[in-house]
Amino acid sequence: MIKFLIKGLLRDRSKSLFPVLTVTAGVTLVVFAICWVGGVQTNMMSASAHFRTGHVKIMTRAYAEQSDLLPVDLALVGTDSLLGHLKASYPGMIWTQRILFAGLLDVPDESGETREQGTVAGIAISVLDPGSPEHKFLEMEKSIVRGRMPQKSYDCLISETFAQKLKVNPGDEVTLIGSTMFGAMSMTNFTVAGTVRFGISALDRGALIADITDVQTALDMDNGASEILGFFTDDIYHREKAVDLAEQFNIKNTDPDGEFSPVMLALEQQEGLAGMLDMVGMMSSVIITIFIVVMSIVLWNAGLMGNIRRYGEIGVRLAMGEAKGHLYRSLLLEAFAIGIFGSLIGTVLGLIVSFYLQYHGIDITSFLKDSTIMLPDVMRARVTSSAYFIGFLPGVCATFLGAAISGIGVYKRQTSQLFKELEV
Amino acid sequence: MENDILIQTKDLVKIYPMGSQDLVALEKVNLTFKKGEFAALVGPSGSGKTTLLNIIGSLDTPTRGSAIVMGLEVEKLSHKKSAELRNKHIGFIFQTFNLLPVYTVYENVEFPLLLSDVPASERKQRVMQALEWVKLADRHRSKPNQLSGGQSQRVAVARAIVKMPSIVLADEPTANLDAENSHNVMQIMEGLNKELGMTFIFSTHDEKVVQYMRRIISLDDGRVAKDEFVKSVKKRV
Numbered sequence: 001m002i003k004f005l006i007k008g009l010l011r012d013r014s015k016s017l018f019p020v021l022t023v024t025a026g027v028t029l030v031v032f033a034i035c036w037v038g039g040v041q042t043n044m045m046s047a048s049a050h051f052r053t054g055h056v057k058i059m060t061r062a063y064a065e066q067s068d069l070l071p072v073d074l075a076l077v078g079t080d081s082l083l084g085h086l087k088a089s090y091p092g093m094i095w096t097q098r099i100l101f102a103g104l105l106d107v108p109d110e111s112g113e114t115r116e117q118g119t120v121a122g123i124a125i126s127v128l129d130p131g132s133p134e135h136k137f138l139e140m141e142k143s144i145v146r147g148r149m150p151q152k153s154y155d156c157l158i159s160e161t162f163a164q165k166l167k168v169n170p171g172d173e174v175t176l177i178g179s180t181m182f183g184a185m186s187m188t189n190f191t192v193a194g195t196v197r198f199g200i201s202a203l204d205r206g207a208l209i210a211d212i213t214d215v216q217t218a219l220d221m222d223n224g225a226s227e228i229l230g231f232f233t234d235d236i237y238h239r240e241k242a243v244d245l246a247e248q249f250n251i252k253n254t255d256p257d258g259e260f261s262p263v264m265l266a267l268e269q270q271e272g273l274a275g276m277l278d279m280v281g282m283m284s285s286v287i288i289t290i291f292i293v294v295m296s297i298v299l300w301n302a303g304l305m306g307n308i309r310r311y312g313e314i315g316v317r318l319a320m321g322e323a324k325g326h327l328y329r330s331l332l333l334e335a336f337a338i339g340i341f342g343s344l345i346g347t348v349l350g351l352i353v354s355f356y357l358q359y360h361g362i363d364i365t366s367f368l369k370d371s372t373i374m375l376p377d378v379m380r381a382r383v384t385s386s387a388y389f390i391g392f393l394p395g396v397c398a399t400f401l402g403a404a405i406s407g408i409g410v411y412k413r414q415t416s417q418l419f420k421e422l423e424v
Numbered sequence: 425m426e427n428d429i430l431i432q433t434k435d436l437v438k439i440y441p442m443g444s445q446d447l448v449a450l451e452k453v454n455l456t457f458k459k460g461e462f463a464a465l466v467g468p469s470g471s472g473k474t475t476l477l478n479i480i481g482s483l484d485t486p487t488r489g490s491a492i493v494m495g496l497e498v499e500k501l502s503h504k505k506s507a508e509l510r511n512k513h514i515g516f517i518f519q520t521f522n523l524l525p526v527y528t529v530y531e532n533v534e535f536p537l538l539l540s541d542v543p544a545s546e547r548k549q550r551v552m553q554a555l556e557w558v559k560l561a562d563r564h565r566s567k568p569n570q571l572s573g574g575q576s577q578r579v580a581v582a583r584a585i586v587k588m589p590s591i592v593l594a595d596e597p598t599a600n601l602d603a604e605n606s607h608n609v610m611q612i613m614e615g616l617n618k619e620l621g622m623t624f625i626f627s628t629h630d631e632k633v634v635q636y637m638r639r640i641i642s643l644d645d646g647r648v649a650k651d652e653f654v655k656s657v658k659k660r661v
């Protein structure tokens with residue numbers, strides 16, 4: 001009997017091929033949608049993580065409370081040993097220190113008099129070290145507009161907009177006027193190696209990027225940094241892991257009474273990002289839910305149509321003495337097989353497309369021309385573990401339910417009625 | 425004598441609710457069929473022939489009254505019991521043949537046997553025997569769409585008799601056949617009736633069918649208008 005049913009399935013493409021294709025298409029879409037939404041979410045997080053928050057960030061407690069003022073006097077000290085300790089304790093993470101500082105940029109004329117001046121938001125990072133992870137995080141090479149990357153001490157990059165405002169060209173000398181960690185005034189000369197545009201207005205308005213050792217000297221904060229950022233090696237923000245990491249770190253290292261004791265914050269504990277993360281998470285669940293519901297309805301309907309089309313066959317089988325329960329179960333079995341098969345193929349296809357877009361991504365630069373949102377230029381899908389099985393939900397359940405509900409007609413209807421519907 | 429009665433209807437009424445007014449398809453039908461009969465329900469379209477056959481075949485249930493088939497009251501049977509009755513004792517033949525298109529002739533005829541776990545070797549023998557009866561053994565590998573109408577209906581006959589049922593119900597079996605094929609199919613069924621003693625009940629308004637009958641029951645508007653046994657068989661083409 002099973003053999004008889006399988007023969008029927010395989011020979012009748014409207015019973016096998018087309019339903020499988022429908023399920024496959026639906027499941028492919030669901031799997032891809034999930035990976036894509038997950039990817040966009042991750043991409044948004046990653047821009048924020050790379051430029052500002054890290055996956056986790058360590059500051060002094062005092063700095064953390066006023067971080068928007070960029071108070072270098074509240075910076076971490078002894079960061080070399082802290083970094084060493086972090087690298088040893090958390091081998092699965094990448095750690096990097098930065099100094100954020102405010103200052104005045106002075107552009108002298110030939111005679112050394114001030115020609116132009118502007119306030120600057122400085123970012124000191126490890127840029128001269130070719131092995132520094134910052135090259136990847138900030139994608140500086142790609143963002144160079146004019147000139148080149150810093151190659152020697154006291155080279156710096158400034159944002160292109162800022163350079164135009166100050167009429168500065170690569171090769172020009174500029175003077176950074178700031179205050180040291182101890183409140184004294186400091187003046188340091190830098191050479192503009194190049195100009196950059198990150199596509200993030202907050203940075204492009206007036207940023208200066210210099211090597212951290214130069215800035216440490218300039219601001220008299222030897223072995224100090226305003227923050228240490230930590231990143232997961234896969235460069236993906238893992239919420240629970242990050243929050244957990246911060247909690248554990250703080251239990252061990254934070255002295256609740258020590259203003260200058262280090263405190264670790266996860267990405268979402270900074271700048272109200274938890275709210276955004278929750279919102280994006282909610283939106284993606286809504287999108288995915290709608291998707292799954294719509295797909296379920298489509299697949300259910302396909303199952304329904306399939307059975308209605310088969311009333312003739314069903315009528316004959318009943319007339320030959322097949323019991324209704326037996327027939328109903330065989331319809332369910334077929335739907336189940338089709339659901340599983342279609343979902344398998346659909347999941348594989350969805351994953352292939354998603355993996356492709358995870359590695360290659362889609363360049364959305366042209367859509368972002370005038371945007372001020374912190375979005376990366378290349379949107380990538382992200383294959384999550386749920387993508388491996390979530391497609392089965394609409395794929396199997398909806399097909400099965402469709403067959404189950406339409407099959408109830410087999411029970412409810414008088415058998416003779418099935419023939420009448422055939423004849424119309 | 426009592427034991428010879430295969431089918432008995434008692435004040436059989438079938439009403440189809442049609443909006444405000446009901447449609448009475450069968451009105452107090454009392455009929456008895458004995459083993460070995462070769463009978464036809466005749467009457468104009470809409471007179472209730474199909475409805476009566478469907479109730480006898482337990483594909484449908486009466487609104488009132490009862491139909492006793494092989495000693496069982498069809499209106500009281502569960503899904504399972506009525507399926508069993510059909511599978512064991514009743515063969516159906518339809519106007520539109522209703523072969524399953526994706527299966528071969530052999531598989532179509534084999535299907536009723538699959539439902540009752542007949543062993544494979546016996547299945548093969550019985551299927552081929554049934555196909556011999558309808559003279560289509562050589563076409564057992566064909567698909568229904570490779571057959572003519574007459575051949576299709578003969579396959580349907582083979583499918584109906586492969587289980588050696590006591591009763592074969594044939595609803596306008598010749599309506600889609602030309603004269604030659606009609607006679608062909610009728611002669612096969614007559615042979616089965618005579619040689620195997622199977623009871624045949626037809627529904628028809630085809631003269632070619634009627635001339636083979638030994639009993640003719642006229643239905644008119646759901647009532648039995650006439651019920652006569654015919655002694656002398658007419659001359660055939």
Ligand SMILES: Nc1ncnc2c1ncn2[C@@H]1O[C@H](COP(=O)(O)OP(=O)(O)O)[C@@H](O)[C@H]1O
Binds near residue numbers: 417441468471627
């Ligand atoms: N399922 C149904 N619903 C409503 N009316 C029906 C149904 N089946 C049959 N009828 C009606 O019952 C009457 C008898 O039908 P039927 O038994 O098919 O007649 P016949 O086979 O003699 O042509 C007809 O008037 C037909 O329209």
Ligand SMILES: [Mg+2]
Binds near residue numbers: 473475595
């Ligand atoms: Mg009819």
